[in-house]
Amino acid sequence: MESVLVLDFGGQYNQLIARRVREAQVFCEVKPCTVSLEEIRRGNYAGIIFTGGPASVYAEDAPRAADGLFDLGIPVLGICYGAQYTAYTLGGVVSPAAKREFGRTEISVKPSLLFEGVPKDTLCWMSHGDQITKLPEGFTISAESSVCPVAAMENRMRKIYCVQFHPEVMHTPEGSKMIHNFLTRVCGCKGGWKMSSFVEDTVAALREKIGDKKVLCALSGGVDSSVAAVLVHRAVGKQLTCIFVDHGLLRKNEGDEVEEVFRHQFDINLVRVNAEERFLSKLAGVTDPERKRKIIGEEFIRVFEEEAKKIGAVDFLVQGTIYPDVIES
Known part of the structure; x- marks a missing residue:
């Protein structure tokens, strides 16, 4: 049975992310970000989704996932904190934003598997005080807003996709489509789970x-x-x-x-x-x-x-x- 892992970094929407995955007829499990690498291997997951969270990735006590997770070759979707964690862990830079974004925000998206069928200019829900200021090696920007230059980034070769906004909430009208694109076009899930x-x-x-x-x-x-x-x-x-x-x-x-x-x-x-x-x-x-x-x-x-x-x-x-x-x- 194809399944996806939702790794919880303390975000308030972790169960909502899981719901969106199941609405796409793909089974998923929610586990704390501290779950071991061996347990993740045993799960044979088609993909992993990192949730948001209230922490700053550069803080000493920031929640982190198991070392070596990105080397498993499993497709990853990082959301909000999950995006920043991905950037920070893979050698990018995350810094306090000059202007915080909270609420509905218009972004411009570029051609991407994640944004197939999504209008070039679309609304999303932002909620962040930090932002990615330097991309990790091998990543490209796939969306931006007027104050957030990296609203989304990706490394298509490694199947790692990140969004600074929250696609799981209803205030991101195209969010379910983005999650569906990740599941089907990136992870290769067929759906059909009930x-x-x-x-x-x-x-x-x-x-x-x-x-x-x-x-x-x-x-x-x-x-x-x-x-x-x-x-x-x-x-x-x-x-x-x-x-x-x-x-x-x-x-x-x-x-x-x-x-x-x-x-x-x-x-x-x-x-x-x-x-x-x-x-x-x-x-x-x-x-x-x-x-x-x-x-x-x-x-x-x-x-x-x-x-x-x-x-x-x-x-x-x-x-x-x-x-x-x-x-x-």
């Missing part, structure tokens, strides 16, 4: 990996653990047991609703643990929100462990984590 096929592929992969072994899931009723539980159940059915720790902090009747959905609608093996008194006694008198969070998390694990021991030996533990939590963790 969310339904992702579910089918994931269930098949789980069934093959788990075989006839037992699986245990800590179910909170939230979207992440719930989706994970249903996917595994589709794959192995009654081999899965879910432990639902009801700590008494859910909305009114929500614990009953979770039990109804998973025990009766999905017919999943469900163990409901009513631990309301235990949790509330631990939280009594505690006012600091962070301390409350830690107490709830610690007690949840302890209750889960106690119930898991009653079930006996299992072979796999299910964990579901939504993308924002993966990045934050």
Whole structure:
């Protein structure tokens, strides 16, 4: 399955970039920029997209990707900070801009695979205080604005393309076309991926990996653990047991609703643990929100462990984590 990696450098639009890629019917994953070179190699990605970010690339604590990434030969699209990071890493110069650009900006584009089908003069969304002031060797300018001489640059031979603006936002009218051009004309992606096929592929992969072994899931009723539980159940059915720790902090009747959905609608093996008194006694008198969070998390694990021991030996533990939590963790 063809896939693209979105490397997160701390930008606020990382999930939106991933959405645009999926809208082009190409599967993608979002991972922190600190992911290892070996993990990137194993991913066999058709392309990599660098997100924006609030840092300055020349700062000592600026986020950086693994050394050697540009030597993998994988096509790269750098967006905003990602463009500056590319320039800086490959020997160019990034400096504070004499005039910062924020908001809608008109740019002029030059002939490029990235801009095929895009009018020569087009609007985009800029949001940057630094800019590329010297190109790395082998790069050419492919777009400019009245105050930003390097609104886009590229090294067509190495399949590295960079834009100072944000093609992923709706304020860049031709942005989706630019991302589509990168995916199809630069990365060679054919498209055709759909969310339904992702579910089918994931269930098949789980069934093959788990075989006839037992699986245990800590179910909170939230979207992440719930989706994970249903996917595994589709794959192995009654081999899965879910432990639902009801700590008494859910909305009114929500614990009953979770039990109804998973025990009766999905017919999943469900163990409901009513631990309301235990949790509330631990939280009594505690006012600091962070301390409350830690107490709830610690007690949840302890209750889960106690119930898991009653079930006996299992072979796999299910964990579901939504993308924002993966990045934050």
